[in-house]
Amino acid sequence: MRTxxxxxxxxxxxxxxxxxxxxxxxxxxxxxxxxxxCDGIMGEASDRRLAELRASAAELGVARVVHLGYADSGHGxxxxxxxxxxxxxxxxxxxxxxxxxxxxxxxxDADLLLSYDANGGNGHRDHVRVHExxxxxxxxxxxxxxxxxxxxxxxxxxxxPAWLLRMIVRVSYRDIGHGGSPRAAITHQVDVRRFAxxxxxxxxxxxxxxxxxxxxxxxxxxxxxxxxxxxxxxGREWFAERPPGSAWPAD
Numbered sequence: 001m002r003t004x005x006x007x008x009x010x011x012x013x014x015x016x017x018x019x020x021x022x023x024x025x026x027x028x029x030x031x032x033x034x035x036x037x038c039d040g041i042m043g044e045a046s047d048r049r050l051a052e053l054r055a056s057a058a059e060l061g062v063a064r065v066v067h068l069g070y071a072d073s074g075h076g077x078x079x080x081x082x083x084x085x086x087x088x089x090x091x092x093x094x095x096x097x098x099x100x101x102x103x104x105x106x107x108x109d110a111d112l113l114l115s116y117d118a119n120g121g122n123g124h125r126d127h128v129r130v131h132e133x134x135x136x137x138x139x140x141x142x143x144x145x146x147x148x149x150x151x152x153x154x155x156x157x158x159x160x161p162a163w164l165l166r167m168i169v170r171v172s173y174r175d176i177g178h179g180g181s182p183r184a185a186i187t188h189q190v191d192v193r194r195f196a197x198x199x200x201x202x203x204x205x206x207x208x209x210x211x212x213x214x215x216x217x218x219x220x221x222x223x224x225x226x227x228x229x230x231x232x233x234x235g236r237e238w239f240a241e242r243p244p245g246s247a248w249p250a251d
Contacts (some may be wrong), residue, residue, distance in 0.1 A: 003031040005099040006114040006132050007142075008015050009089070009126040011040045011053040011074060012219075017121065017148040018114055019060055020192020020236050021198040023097040026061025027195070033064045033108055035101060037133070038072040038089050038126055045085050048208060055205035059198055064108075073126045090125050097129075098136035105141045113138055117181050117240055135234055145242035146188060150180040176249075181234065181240050188239040196231030 002136035008014045014022065014034050034057055039056055048107065051234055055067045066163045070089035080089050089097070094153045105113065115134030120127025164212055173233045192199065204210070206222040222230060 001029050001030060001248050002111040003108050004114065005033045005035055005108060006035065006108045007101060007116075007130055009120070009124065009135075011036060011049040011056070011117075011138040011211055012144040012203070013127075014053070014062075015056055015060075015199060016234075017116075018237060019056075019202050020195045020235065021190045022062060022116070022240075023060045023195040023202075024190065024192055026063075031043045031108070032060070032062045033104070033110075034062050035066045035104055035130070037068045037097070037130055037161055038070050039067055040072050042072050042080065042083075043075055044083055050060045050204075052208060053204045056202040059202040059205060061089045061198075066104055068097065073129075075124055079125075083243075090129050094132060094136055095132045098140060100134055102140040105137060106141050109193045110143050111143075113143045113145045114239070114246045115145055115147050115242075117147045119179050121149060122179055123167070138242065142244075144244075146239040147181075147242055149186060149238050149240050151183045151186055151238060152180040153183050161194045166228065182237075185240050186238050190239070191235065192237055193231035193235035196235055198225040198232045199234065200227055226250065 006014060006018050006022055008017070014036070022032050022034070034053070036050070039045065048063060054065050069086060070092055071083050071086045073088040073090040079088070079090065082091060113134060116127050118128070118131050118132040120129075120131055134145065144188060203219060206219070209216050209219060210223065211217055222234065225233070
C-alpha cells in the first residue's frame with residue numbers, strides 16, 4: 001500500500017483534474033489524501049465548499065481531507081484584499097505554504113505527490129501557485145511528483161467546436177494554446193472510464209457550483225449525462241512527472 005497526496009487549489013478541482021485517478025488508487029488499496037490550498041470562498045470563511053469537498057472525497061474513496069488554511073485568490077486582473085480572518089493563497093509566503101504542505105507529506109510518509117503543471121492547467125493564479133508550492137514542498141521532502149495536466153494539442157483542437165457551441169466564451173484560443181503541456185511532456189495517461197460513475201457522483205457533490213455561470217452549467221450537464229457518456233468525455237487523466245531536483249520558482 002502506498003500513500004498518495006493530491007494537492008489542489010479549490011474544491012471541485014480534485015474531481016475535474018484527478019478524480020478518476022484518486023478513485024482508482026483508493027480502489028487498489030492505497031491511502032489517498034487530498035490537501036486543498038483554498039476554501040473556495042472569496043469573503044468571510046465558510047465551511048460550505050469544504051463540506052462539499054468532504055462529500056466529494058467520500059465518493060472517491062479518499063481517506064483524509066486537509067485544508068491548508070488559505071482563501072481563494074479569485075480570477076481576473078484584480079486581486080482583492082485579504083479577508084479579515086485569513087490570507088489569500090497567492091499572497092502567502094511561498095516558504096510558509098510549502099512548509100505546511102511538507103509537514104503533511106512527512107506526517108503521512110507520502111510516496112507520491114500529485115500537483116499541477118507550470119501553467120496550473122488553465123493559468124488561474126491559485127493553480128500556478130499550487131505548482132510552485134508543490135515543487136518547493138517536494139524539494140523539502142524528496143517526494144516523487146506527478147503534475148496533473150492535459151495535452152495542449154488535443155484541447156487546441158477541441159477549442160473551436162466548444163466556442164461555436166458557446167461552451168466557452170472568456171477563454172481565448174491563445175490561452176488554450178499556452179495551457180496544459182505539450183503531448184511529448186506527458187508521461188502518464190490514466191484510463192479512468194471504469195470509475196466514471198464515482199467521478200460523476202463526486203462532481204455532483206459540489207452542488208453550490210452547479211449551474212453557476214457557464215462553467216457551472218457545463219458541470220451540471222456533466223452530472224446529468226449517462227455514466228458511459230461521462231466516461232467518454234472525462235474518462236482520461238494526464239500527468240507529467242517532475243524530474244527530481246528540478247528548480248522551482250523563487251517567491
